[in-house]
Amino acid sequence: MSSKAESRIRRSGKTRIRISQQDKPRLSVFKSSQNLYAQVFDASGSKVLASASTNEKAEKMQLNNIDSAKVVGQRVAERALAAGISKVVFDRSGYKYHGRIKAIAESAREAGLEF
Numbered sequence: 001m002s003s004k005a006e007s008r009i010r011r012s013g014k015t016r017i018r019i020s021q022q023d024k025p026r027l028s029v030f031k032s033s034q035n036l037y038a039q040v041f042d043a044s045g046s047k048v049l050a051s052a053s054t055n056e057k058a059e060k061m062q063l064n065n066i067d068s069a070k071v072v073g074q075r076v077a078e079r080a081l082a083a084g085i086s087k088v089v090f091d092r093s094g095y096k097y098h099g100r101i102k103a104i105a106e107s108a109r110e111a112g113l114e115f
Contacts, residue, residue, distance in 0.1 A: 007094075008093070008095065009094060010094070011094035012092075012093045012094035015091065015092075016091065020045065022089055023043045024043060024088060025040050025041060025043060025049060025080075025087075025088045025089070026040070026041045026043075026045065026088060026091050027039075027040050027076065027080075027088040027089065027108065027113070027115065028040075028041060028091040029091070029092060029093055029095070029104055031064075031095065031100055031101070033064070034064055035054045035055040035064060036053060036064060036068065036069055036100060036104065037051070037052075037054075037055070037072075038053065038072050038073065038076040038108075040080045040083075040085060040088060049080065049083050049085060050076055050079035050080040050083050050085070052072045052073075052076040052079060053072060054068050054071075054072060065100070066099065066100055066103045069100040069101075069103035070103050070104070070106075070107040071107075072104055072107075073103065073104035073105065073108040073111070074107045074108070074111045076108060077108040077109075077110075077111035077112055077113040078111055080113060081111075081112050081113070086112065086113065086114055087114045087115065088113055088114070089115055090115045
């Protein structure tokens with residue numbers, strides 16, 4: 001018996017193996033039912049270099065929709081560029097590339113990240 005969450009974790013594990021072989025920082029996204037999170041990890045995956053979410057204390061967003069996903073993508077790109085990172089590998093964590101995940105990726109590209 002395989003649930004939806006188990007299938008997503010299995011898919012994400014397969015892609016993370018391929019991503020780890022590229023030796024580039026990784027832009028990883030996670031979505032819960034109420035919030036979106038985006039983090040840039042170093043090549044080894046042990047240190048977070050930049051992050052953004054809809055649940056930040058300074059500017060907490062009330063909605064978990066495509067508009068807030070665009071803001072999260074823009075923020076994580078700005079913080080990564082400030083940390084000196086311009087090229088990353090996009091890790092969608094087993095989610096389909098549409099909707100909020102696509103909005104994060106496109107807004108990060110528009111803000112200057114290359115992947």
